[in-house]
Amino acid sequence: MIEDKNQKRTSLEQLGEFGLIEHLTKDFAISHESTIKGIGDDAAILDYKNRKTVLSTDLLVEGVHFDLAYMPLKHLGYKAAMVNLSDIYSMNAIATQLTVSVAVSNRFPLEALEDLYAGIELATKGYNVDLIGGDTTSSKTGLLISITAIGSIEEKDITYRSGAKPNDLLVVSGDLGGAYMGLQVLERENEVFKVNPNSQPDLEPYSYIVERQLKPEARKDIVEILEKLEVKPTSMIDISDGLSSEILHLCKESNVGCDLYEDKIPLDPTVIAACEEFKMDSTLVALSGGEDYELLFTVDQKDFEKIKGNPHLTVIGFMTDKDQGAHLVTRGETKIPLKAQGWNSFEE
Amino acid sequence: MIEDKNQKRTSLEQLGEFGLIEHLTKDFAISHESTIKGIGDDAAILDYKNRKTVLSTDLLVEGVHFDLAYMPLKHLGYKAAMVNLSDIYSMNAIATQLTVSVAVSNRFPLEALEDLYAGIELATKGYNVDLIGGDTTSSKTGLLISITAIGSIEEKDITYRSGAKPNDLLVVSGDLGGAYMGLQVLERENEVFKVNPNSQPDLEPYSYIVERQLKPEARKDIVEILEKLEVKPTSMIDISDGLSSEILHLCKESNVGCDLYEDKIPLDPTVIAACEEFKMDSTLVALSGGEDYELLFTVDQKDFEKIKGNPHLTVIGFMTDKDQGAHLVTRGETKIPLKAQGWNSFEE
Numbered sequence: 001m002i003e004d005k006n007q008k009r010t011s012l013e014q015l016g017e018f019g020l021i022e023h024l025t026k027d028f029a030i031s032h033e034s035t036i037k038g039i040g041d042d043a044a045i046l047d048y049k050n051r052k053t054v055l056s057t058d059l060l061v062e063g064v065h066f067d068l069a070y071m072p073l074k075h076l077g078y079k080a081a082m083v084n085l086s087d088i089y090s091m092n093a094i095a096t097q098l099t100v101s102v103a104v105s106n107r108f109p110l111e112a113l114e115d116l117y118a119g120i121e122l123a124t125k126g127y128n129v130d131l132i133g134g135d136t137t138s139s140k141t142g143l144l145i146s147i148t149a150i151g152s153i154e155e156k157d158i159t160y161r162s163g164a165k166p167n168d169l170l171v172v173s174g175d176l177g178g179a180y181m182g183l184q185v186l187e188r189e190n191e192v193f194k195v196n197p198n199s200q201p202d203l204e205p206y207s208y209i210v211e212r213q214l215k216p217e218a219r220k221d222i223v224e225i226l227e228k229l230e231v232k233p234t235s236m237i238d239i240s241d242g243l244s245s246e247i248l249h250l251c252k253e254s255n256v257g258c259d260l261y262e263d264k265i266p267l268d269p270t271v272i273a274a275c276e277e278f279k280m281d282s283t284l285v286a287l288s289g290g291e292d293y294e295l296l297f298t299v300d301q302k303d304f305e306k307i308k309g310n311p312h313l314t315v316i317g318f319m320t321d322k323d324q325g326a327h328l329v330t331r332g333e334t335k336i337p338l339k340a341q342g343w344n345s346f347e348e
Numbered sequence: 349m350i351e352d353k354n355q356k357r358t359s360l361e362q363l364g365e366f367g368l369i370e371h372l373t374k375d376f377a378i379s380h381e382s383t384i385k386g387i388g389d390d391a392a393i394l395d396y397k398n399r400k401t402v403l404s405t406d407l408l409v410e411g412v413h414f415d416l417a418y419m420p421l422k423h424l425g426y427k428a429a430m431v432n433l434s435d436i437y438s439m440n441a442i443a444t445q446l447t448v449s450v451a452v453s454n455r456f457p458l459e460a461l462e463d464l465y466a467g468i469e470l471a472t473k474g475y476n477v478d479l480i481g482g483d484t485t486s487s488k489t490g491l492l493i494s495i496t497a498i499g500s501i502e503e504k505d506i507t508y509r510s511g512a513k514p515n516d517l518l519v520v521s522g523d524l525g526g527a528y529m530g531l532q533v534l535e536r537e538n539e540v541f542k543v544n545p546n547s548q549p550d551l552e553p554y555s556y557i558v559e560r561q562l563k564p565e566a567r568k569d570i571v572e573i574l575e576k577l578e579v580k581p582t583s584m585i586d587i588s589d590g591l592s593s594e595i596l597h598l599c600k601e602s603n604v605g606c607d608l609y610e611d612k613i614p615l616d617p618t619v620i621a622a623c624e625e626f627k628m629d630s631t632l633v634a635l636s637g638g639e640d641y642e643l644l645f646t647v648d649q650k651d652f653e654k655i656k657g658n659p660h661l662t663v664i665g666f667m668t669d670k671d672q673g674a675h676l677v678t679r680g681e682t683k684i685p686l687k688a689q690g691w692n693s694f695e696e
Contacts, residue, residue, distance in 0.1 A: 054391045
């Protein structure tokens with residue numbers, strides 16, 4: 001978190017565009033048979049044989065999606081990869097390749113980009129995906145990352161947002177609200193640091209939620225678990241904007257309603273403690289916080305026995321007829337309409 | 349070129365992120381059987397059956413790759429698509445899908461993005477590609493576009509940069525230097541406009557080169573012509589950075605040298621006239637200008653009869669042994685080593 005002013009700085013001009021790409025990507029190995037040609041030509045060539053290609057892309061902008069004051073570049077590279085891999089897993093597919101494009105201003109030395117790519121490399125190794133292309137260029141201000149993730153899937157396994165039926169169970173992986181509370185802690189420490197640059201923050205009590213913010217993990221394991229359990233979700237989405245926003249996406253695309261039970265929403269004790277400290281409502285944090293990158297999906301009731309008791313999965317509600325709408329059923333058994341209060345990149 | 353200060357302005361906040369994507373992409377039709385699912389889920393699903401997937405991505409940054417002072421947004425959208433499609437064609441493949449991600453600052457109203465997407469739509473229709481995804485977000489400053497183009501190809505037709513052999517003929521499509529000279533004209537008129545905003549530029553004599561800069565066309569037709577002629581290039585690349593830079597890429601990747609003949613370089617009369625007016629050397633402009641998006645490729649000598657006399661194709665030299673290096677053979681029959689003087693995005 002603390003910037004080292006004495007670090008080595010190599011200017012990007014020294015390398016030039018082609019030299020830079022070569023330098024940053026030389027340690028990335030190719031491990032998929034489907035990667036026929038990666039970096040080094042006008043385009044990459046991929047071969048999925050009889051499987052379908054799955055493709056998703058995201059743009060991350062400094063000052064909008066991340067703040068380098070508390071987001072180390074290595075973590076940023078890792079997280080940028082996770083955000084995209086998560087989109088592939090939420091189709092029930094397995095990710096196989098990534099492209100990474102970066103625009104940077106002159107204030108970033110080569111070493112900064114090396115850190116960023118070290119994070120991307122960690123992600124490619126941990127999630128077994130090949131880096132196959134990208135673009136590096138200069139920007140007038142700040143850092144911008146554009147990532148495209150590619151995967152493959154058999155037709156029968158594809159899970160859209162649109163397949164949920166009334167009475168399907170609504171299931172979420174992991175726990176919610178951690179990434180948002182981690183951000184609150186980091187923003188508070190950053191304010192303290194601005195006032196007193198010698199202060200050393202003690203983040204130890206918050207390590208779980210800070211890690212949820214700085215180093216989220218896309219839930220490849222859930223796709224694998226569901227395959228092992230022989231459960232095919234009827235619909236699926238990943239939680240980037242907050243639980244309520246994602247539930248409303250599933251409802252809209254599937255033409256159904258939903259009853260979500262407040263007391264079922266999985267919360268880590270650290271999240272509950274942080275919510276108390278920051279005087280925030282933990283349900284609201286889970287509903288609107290976002291960036292948890294958990295998977296939210298629906299399953300047919302007949303699959304309940306298969307997922308029951310799995311420590312990674314929590315049933316949090318069920319789908320209803322469309323005309324019943326989407327509601328939160330509170331602990332006091334009041335029904336409140338769900339609203340999308342997730343992150344909106346065009347609001348300040 | 350002249351900004352209309354009274355145009356309608358709808359702020360992006362009014363629509364929100366999802367509303368914006370829906371609004372901008374609602375008129376894009378899907379025309380490929382390979383597009384199983386386009387915009388509207390976490391990822392797109394594509395099906396190339398037994399063909400290989402070809403994928404290329406580019407990042408275009410305001411103030412680095414384009415200047416909105418003389419680049420209308422509709423043209424920018426069109427050109428951004430062309431830049432990427434060109435990479436697919438230079439693998440000898442046919443492009444089938446595009447993703448478009450855009451980051452914009454608050455100074456852009458909805459109508460500006462509509463213009464940008466109108467240009468992209470024109471490109472998707474003219475080149476028969478489906479828009480299948482993307483991302484829209486805000487930026488702190490300026491406009492940034494990230495495009496990924498996807499295509500497909502049969503294995504036997506893939507043309508890398510690496511297949512050229514000594515004695516292969518070096519061939520280029522169309523003519524060179526136009527985009528660069530068009531930029532000179534536009535930059536000059538922009539300077540005049542700054543001094544006298546009431547001046548109306550007469551671009552008529554420069555219409556060909558201005559169009560080469562503002563509305564380049566990717567050479568899908570060349571891929572189709574080569575297929576009809578039953579000519580498979582031994583190597584291929586598109587000309588984005590200038591002829592000499594691209595020749596050096598082919599030489600490096602193919603482990604060969606090259607003799608390029610100055611008197612064979614195809615130049616449009618408008619380019620020659622503009623070079624005289626701007627006191628520039630037309631050979632240097634063709635070698636280093638860039639942005640022509642023509643295809644540069646090598647063919648076996650036995651294919652000479654097939655391409656000879658084709659009005660779209662010009663033989664400009666031949667490949668040699670690597671140790672002979674890459675040279676320009678001038679009109680005066682002097683040999684000058686080729687240098688990459690193409691556009692470098694990290695130089696100011």
